[in-house]
Amino acid sequence: MKMLTLLEVGGLEGLVAMIILIILVVAFIVSLVVTVFVKLIYESKDGRKFSRKQFWMTMLISMLICGLISGVVCGGM
Numbered sequence: 001m002k003m004l005t006l007l008e009v010g011g012l013e014g015l016v017a018m019i020i021l022i023i024l025v026v027a028f029i030v031s032l033v034v035t036v037f038v039k040l041i042y043e044s045k046d047g048r049k050f051s052r053k054q055f056w057m058t059m060l061i062s063m064l065i066c067g068l069i070s071g072v073v074c075g076g077m
Contacts, residue, residue: 023070031062
């Protein structure tokens, strides 16, 4: 008898989608925390203002870094 992997069993597309969604939500939350932390540090010096564009750019960069880390952890090296 052949050994079946998790994805070969069938009917588990929802589980795979849910795992991917959980990874995306966690990356978003971590990126949001990092971005708020960066914003607080940036605005604490010399009364500078952190613009909306800078906020979303920092958020995007942080999510990309989280994605790279997630890929290394989940996919191996």
